[in-house]
Amino acid sequence: MKLARITAALAVAVATGAAALPAAAEITVPSLVYRTGPYAPNGIPWANAFQDYFNLLNERDGGINGVKVKVVECETAYNTTQGVECYESTKAEGLVFHPRSTGITYQLIPKATTDHKVIHSMMYGRTSAANGKVFPNVFNFPANYWDAASIMLKHAGDMEGGMDGLKGKTIALVYHNSAYGKEPIRTLEKLSEKHGFALELLPVDHPGQEQKATWLKVRQMRPDFVFMWGWGVMNQVAIQEAASVRFPMDRFIGTWWSGSENDVLPAGAAANGYKSITVHAPGASFKVHEDILSLLYDNGKGAGERDRVGEVVYNRGMLEAMYTAEAYRTAMEMHKTDNPTGDQLRDGFEALNLDQARLAAIGMEGFTVPVQVSCENHGGPGLGAIQQWNADSKTWTLITDFVGADREIIDPLIAEDSAAYASENNVEERACN
Amino acid sequence: MTNALQRLNPLRPEGIALLLLAAFLGRAIWWFAVSDARDTSFATEIIISGLLAGVMYSLVALGFVLIFKSSGIFNYSQGVMALFAGLFASGFMTDFGLSPFIAIPLTMVVMVITAILIERFVLQYLVGQEPIILFMATIGLAYVMEGIGDLVWGSDVKRLDVGLPSGASDFMFDCCNLYVEKLEVSAAVVAAVLVAALMAFTQYTRIGRALRAVADDHQAALSVGISLRTIWVIVWSIAGFVALTAGVMWGAKSGVQFSLSLIALKALPVLMIGGFTSIPGAIIGGLIIGVGEKVAEIYLGPTMADLFGANPNNFTAIENWFAYVLALVVLLFRPQGLFGEKIIERV
Numbered sequence: 001m002k003l004a005r006i007t008a009a010l011a012v013a014v015a016t017g018a019a020a021l022p023a024a025a026e027i028t029v030p031s032l033v034y035r036t037g038p039y040a041p042n043g044i045p046w047a048n049a050f051q052d053y054f055n056l057l058n059e060r061d062g063g064i065n066g067v068k069v070k071v072v073e074c075e076t077a078y079n080t081t082q083g084v085e086c087y088e089s090t091k092a093e094g095l096v097f098h099p100r101s102t103g104i105t106y107q108l109i110p111k112a113t114t115d116h117k118v119i120h121s122m123m124y125g126r127t128s129a130a131n132g133k134v135f136p137n138v139f140n141f142p143a144n145y146w147d148a149a150s151i152m153l154k155h156a157g158d159m160e161g162g163m164d165g166l167k168g169k170t171i172a173l174v175y176h177n178s179a180y181g182k183e184p185i186r187t188l189e190k191l192s193e194k195h196g197f198a199l200e201l202l203p204v205d206h207p208g209q210e211q212k213a214t215w216l217k218v219r220q221m222r223p224d225f226v227f228m229w230g231w232g233v234m235n236q237v238a239i240q241e242a243a244s245v246r247f248p249m250d251r252f253i254g255t256w257w258s259g260s261e262n263d264v265l266p267a268g269a270a271a272n273g274y275k276s277i278t279v280h281a282p283g284a285s286f287k288v289h290e291d292i293l294s295l296l297y298d299n300g301k302g303a304g305e306r307d308r309v310g311e312v313v314y315n316r317g318m319l320e321a322m323y324t325a326e327a328y329r330t331a332m333e334m335h336k337t338d339n340p341t342g343d344q345l346r347d348g349f350e351a352l353n354l355d356q357a358r359l360a361a362i363g364m365e366g367f368t369v370p371v372q373v374s375c376e377n378h379g380g381p382g383l384g385a386i387q388q389w390n391a392d393s394k395t396w397t398l399i400t401d402f403v404g405a406d407r408e409i410i411d412p413l414i415a416e417d418s419a420a421y422a423s424e425n426n427v428e429e430r431a432c433n
Numbered sequence: 434m435t436n437a438l439q440r441l442n443p444l445r446p447e448g449i450a451l452l453l454l455a456a457f458l459g460r461a462i463w464w465f466a467v468s469d470a471r472d473t474s475f476a477t478e479i480i481i482s483g484l485l486a487g488v489m490y491s492l493v494a495l496g497f498v499l500i501f502k503s504s505g506i507f508n509y510s511q512g513v514m515a516l517f518a519g520l521f522a523s524g525f526m527t528d529f530g531l532s533p534f535i536a537i538p539l540t541m542v543v544m545v546i547t548a549i550l551i552e553r554f555v556l557q558y559l560v561g562q563e564p565i566i567l568f569m570a571t572i573g574l575a576y577v578m579e580g581i582g583d584l585v586w587g588s589d590v591k592r593l594d595v596g597l598p599s600g601a602s603d604f605m606f607d608c609c610n611l612y613v614e615k616l617e618v619s620a621a622v623v624a625a626v627l628v629a630a631l632m633a634f635t636q637y638t639r640i641g642r643a644l645r646a647v648a649d650d651h652q653a654a655l656s657v658g659i660s661l662r663t664i665w666v667i668v669w670s671i672a673g674f675v676a677l678t679a680g681v682m683w684g685a686k687s688g689v690q691f692s693l694s695l696i697a698l699k700a701l702p703v704l705m706i707g708g709f710t711s712i713p714g715a716i717i718g719g720l721i722i723g724v725g726e727k728v729a730e731i732y733l734g735p736t737m738a739d740l741f742g743a744n745p746n747n748f749t750a751i752e753n754w755f756a757y758v759l760a761l762v763v764l765l766f767r768p769q770g771l772f773g774e775k776i777i778e779r780v
Contacts, residue, residue: 035588036583036588036691037691038690038691038692038694038695039692040583040588040691041588041589041590041690041691043588044587044588044589177750201746201749202749203749203750204750205750205752205753207692207695209683209687209692209693209695209696209699210486210489210699210752212482212483212486212614212727213479213482213726213727213730213731213752214730216475216478216479216482216612216727216731217731219478219612220475232690232692233590233687233688233690233692236590236687236688236690237686237687240686240687243600244600244601244612244614245601245612246601246606262589262590265590265592265688266590266592266687266688268592268594270600
């Protein structure tokens with residue numbers, strides 16, 4: 001029971017509290033979490049992983065370049081107003097923010113730019129923030145929603161024997177009726193013009209507990225593929241409904257926020273074969289997990305439950321923390337300081353170059369793809385792979401290589417959308433030399 | 434009835450609503466007559482799904498009715514009670530490996546203890562207060578129960594398998610090409626049994642008669658020796674039992690998770706239509722909302738496109754708010770709901 005764990009943790013905290021020493025110089029990283037509310041099942045492992053990764057750096061490496069990291073959590077409950085309050089209350093000590101919600105991200109973009117803070121809305125938020133010339137303080141690498149839509153479509157094309165096989169087919173998009181859920185629509189519309197498939201839009205209102213009408217429509221229109229842009233309970237209900245209307249699971253593909261253990265386990269065997277896009281490998285078989293388990297969990301210092309290390313959302317939180325840590329490291333080395341400013345940290349993000357050698361050095365070889373960010377490109381390489389759920393073994397398995405998005409479609413959309421933002425907000429494009 | 438019809442003014446909101454309803458029904462009948470078998474089969478499927486979804490809403494609405502009827506309290510925490518019960522039931526089953534036959538009665542014990550604690554620490558201090566104060570207290574109660582549930586069982590999604598059949602019915606698929614969800618059929622059976630049991634309990638048992646007496650007149654009930662505190666514990670326990678039923682059904686459908694508390698929002702239009710004091714009203718209201726929202730979600734867009742050339746995509750994801758439109762239309766005719774008691778206050 002969770003109560004027992006909390007009691008034990010409190011006992012350890014009380015017992016060790018007396019021995020606490022004054023803190024030396026340290027970096028503070030705010031963590032906007034949602035451990036409560038309807039989206040907490042995803043928010044908790046994400047927050048735990050973020051905490052664990054920085055604790056690992058402190059334990060294993062003595063922090064980032066010898067500077068310890070302190071993670072300060074603030075509860076948003078996935079609520080935009082609370083998220084903005086969290087930003088305001090932690091911005092004095094933090095330089096980089098991870099809003100973990102598209103709604104909060106939209107609110108923080110202008111504030112962070114004015115305050116010289118960095119927003120890393122990893123794989124969510126405003127897609128056109130990938131254009132660093134217009135959004136100097138916002139990053140969304142390693143991939144964005146439009147990349148995801150394109151890569152999911154490529155997989156559908158592969159299943160039809162090539163992209164030409166999509167001509168005349170129907171793809172239904174079941175999406176969360178919010179700014180987040182609507183993000184891929186424009187891209188899919190462009191892609192439908194290019195490849196000649198019909199796109200059917202099926203919005204689902206928050207929280208998505210009841211979707212019968214949506215799936216009756218799916219049953220009636222019998223699309224060739226269903227793509228899903230869901231979050232929280234919407235994912236679980238959709239997967240169960242899809243199984244109930246006997247939609248083939250291998251033609252049901254979710255975005256990366258619709259592809260965690262939380263989404264498939266409630267559906268039991270019915271979820272077998274369901275697919276989703278991802279930017280990292282599933283499971284806990286990498287060196288970094290080994291370190292987290294041996295240095296943190298074996299010593300009672302883990303932020304969450306041991307058996308949840310390696311779950312999809314956990315791995316994503318760990319990835320997010322790793323990017324921040326590496327950007328800090330880069331900024332410190334670039335500017336020869338232990339205490340970078342917001343602008344210097346932004347430089348660190350823009351100079352981030354995580355190649356295979358660096359990934360191997362931090363225990364993530366084979367876990368994810370190399371990432372290079374630049375002044376112009378805040379969106380990273382835009383690669384993704386498809387993973388598939390096995391309900392018997394209760395595991396995700398990567399079934400494709402990491403492939404790129406259709407840049408011919410995506411890049412002009414990013415340029416167009418960011419130009420519209422610049423014009424609406426009187427933002428002058430900066431030069432990137 | 435004739436007088437009521439004569440009083441109807443087609444220029445007033447209730448008249449307009451009635452005309453629209455008549456137009457809609459006329460069009461629906463005409464559509465059924467001219468459509469092909471596939472379309473009518475699809476429409477039948479929508480109506481069945483709507484009815485079954487409506488029963489699921491009714492399960493939540495019943496808890497509201499029980500407490501409101503006997504104490505005049507609008508229990509904002511009813512949705513959270515369903516979550517709370519679902520958390521305990523799934524927790525007992527997954528964390529302690531208990532069978533549903535033990536876990537569910539054990540959860541019922543938890544709900545009774547909860548009812549006693551609520552009466553002991555909240556309600557007894559608020560006797561005689563304005564209804565709005567009691568309502569505010571139940572808002573606080575909702576947050577406390579949600580917090581305790583989180584503290585004890587965590588926020589993860591929990592699978593709740595109590596052995597009820599789930600998934601599409603093969604028989605209905607094969608014989609009639611109809612998609613009927615077995616879990617929702619089970620819920621309909623459970624709801625029917627629950628309503629029959631509640632009606633029998635309130636009509637034919639001593640405690641039931643005492644509940645009705647308190648519901649009719651607190652002061653009169655007190656004067657004949659009925660203990661208000663005991664009655665409140667009993668009522669909240671029964672509402673806890675209803676919440677447990679709703680929690681188990683919704684939990685079996687979508688997993689037990691904190692968004693479950695939001696199903697209370699689905700129960701509100703049900704109550705507005707059925708009335709806050711009627712057990713059959715909660716069922717009928719649920720059925721009306723269930724069918725109404727499904728029909729609107731699927732047919733309003735194409736209908737608006739046919740009639741006015743509107744973009745049908747602008748009329749999607751309307752289920753949630755359309756339920757309230759239906760409820761508001763009913764309120765125009767019967768502010769107390771279809772089955773609620775008319776409130777007459779003498780001045």
